[in-house]
Amino acid sequence: MGVGLDLSSSKARLALGGAIMGVVAACLAVFGNPKNMAICTACFIRDIAGALKLQTVETVQYFRPEIVGIVLGAFIIALLAKEFKVTAGSAPLVRFLLGFMMMVGALVFLGCPLRMVLRLSAGDLNALVGLIGFALGVFTGTFALKRGFSLGPAHPTAAPNGYVLPASLLVLLVLSVATAGLFAVSEKGPGSLHAPVIASLVGGLVFGAVAQRCRTCFAGSIRDIILMGNFDLISIIGGIFVVMLVYNVITGNFNLSFTGQPVAHARHLWNLLGMYVVGFAAVLAGGCPLRQLIMAGQGSGDAAVTFLGLLIGAAFAHNFKLASGAAAAATADTAAVPGGPGLNGQIAVIACILVLFVIGFGMKPRESATAKAAA
Template sequence: MLREKTTLRAVAIGAAVCAGVGAICASLVLLGNPGNMGICGACFLRDIAGAVGFIQTGKGPACFRPEVAGVMLGALGLALLRRNFTARSGSHAVTRFVFGIWMAIAALVFLGCPFRLLQRLGGGDLNAWIALPGFVAGVAAAMLFERNGYHIGATQKSPAPVGILGPLAVVAVGAIYMKGGLLLGPGPNAEPGTPPPHAPWVWALVLAVLGGAALSASGFCVINAVRQLFQRGKKAMLISTVALVAAYAVVLLVAGKLNVSVDGQPIAHSDHVASAL
């Protein structure tokens, strides 16, 4: 929707869909997820790693996040319903893997992936607003590398089982979670106040399925949205980003939970240099 040549109608629909995603994220926060963390790829994968015992320090959060399974299943389900599911993989796998590691490290230093960045912006976290120029500068630098010939290769169509492996793995871990008592951290029947903070698992799963389907339908990507700051004519993704942030802020405002400040922000820090980098 947002990745193709867009008409005014398509832009409006895409913005409305992304606004719905913003409202879903804010709703998950109101239901018990950590502040400004309705859905976060880096943070939630870290929590799942703790739940399955990959983090042995005993200090990190350990919690299976149904939102991860929900987003993946929502996107997969919509693709299957529309009969446009295509598994894809890319060349230079080691390079992509290393880039992924550094992306995760940077996200956890900032305390949020690019998608959580939008939620922090909408939630009034001024630390995120201060760090935003660093994120924009990073995307601009990557575009400069591309213009000078650097490229890791386009993705290519792969056998369908390749695309199913990820969702199946998450579903398998989810089944273990539903069994109860087999993962670290709170189980599916834990009280909402049990640390680490989490929304009731049914709501988390259902809302994440809707969010995953919406994100898949729109083709939304935070990085592509920032790229459009430097591209002529293409602004659909950027407009949808504004809609997502605004909807997130409105839901929190209506609920009386909007907090515009530097200090006292949930799961945030004021080391602005580190955040910007």
Template sequence: FILIAAVAILVILSLFERPLLFSKTGGASLHAPLWLSLGAGLVVGGLSQRSRFCVTGSVRDIMLTRNVFSGIGLVVALLTALFADIFTGQFNLGYFDQPGAHLEAGWAFLGMALTGWAAIIAGGCPFRQLVKAGEGDLDAWIIILGMLAGAVLVQNWGIGATPASVPPQGKAAVLVGFAFLAFLGFGREKR
């Protein structure tokens, strides 16, 4: 009940565009209209909940069990994003000149590998955690709060990559993340 009340309060506050909730510059200042976002969120959330969509689970099923059925959702998600980018004029084919992206492919791969490994330990990709939280899963809520806290630390401490490069503290954070997940995965293994 408390979480529903908190979300309701944020929605009501967002109707009045308080400066605390809205950025005027940077990536956070770019957002869709509130009602369009809420409507799309309800549709996508409902479809995702009914189909049990999970990026990590789709890749796992395709690679381990050769079950391509769960990959259909992944293909639909990628095609939807492609057509949305083309429709809005934001499509840019290629690795270079992507908005906000750096060119250090190795660190980009390691960052996503870290995300994938954490998703496996957590029992689902970040998107699936959102769906599970909507279903009332307390563990998923804790994971989401952890992701939000991590995002705040990345922004406040300047750990995040910029179009120029990945800062040294960002590289160190990725390596510390791998060490932490290795401890969780192997250090606590039953003997």
């Protein structure tokens, strides 16, 4: 590698990278982010969609500096390590759709794969149901890969293409900090809970840089076990889980239960199917939502398009009531709310699964992606 600590050369180093990411997540929770959300990519992209008024649910609107930090962290470390490479052209609209569906699935479950692990570390058994769905989705996507699925190769393209997303996010972050009232900001709910901007940005930068060096991918970690019996990437997830488990036990946030979990619901079928969509789509897209942010930071125009799919997917999920509601216990004034997706969300999840099967088992590899005898 060009610079910095090599975090990908052994399982121990990968686990160390995961532990650093876990510490960042724990610090952000301590500094004010929602406790078992910490640095959830789906939730935070959804909050950014709210801040930009692409969706108008008043409780989930805030321009999250962590997302900017993750992309910029990957961008900077990739430049320093001479791994920044500007590419595009691998089925961009299909990737947009995959990003869109990943977000819909994540918001039915209420969290991306990263938050799934954070929720598990806090004892949320609904996340275990989500993990089973996620693993089944990854398995289905891997089966599609084995059957020959490919989105085709990306190609080198003009350098500015790689700078657009990091630069745009940086400009938007500056605007969100420097102008009052331009972007929407929640006054209650998860969107109102946040660490100070500088802590969020620095946390995101570190998280993104480490994730880039480790090649962190939640879908890839399960896919590599299924496909090659390779446990490298799962070592990172193990590091994150252990650190957050220790944090949750020490701070008294560990609650082994299906109920009483913050921003979650116990509709098992929809937790399972929501994460099934995420796992399936992530394998077809070549990475989970976090990995897409990292690849976008290191120059992939295709991953940047996937990010746009995630962003617009979040807007649709809330504008058209596809996202789940959180369960809530009864109070003196209100009855208990079971949470979970409404009819729109349930239909959307089923539609996503059908579309994923069409994409996964209908697209054939291109001729260039084959082996041939060299002259």
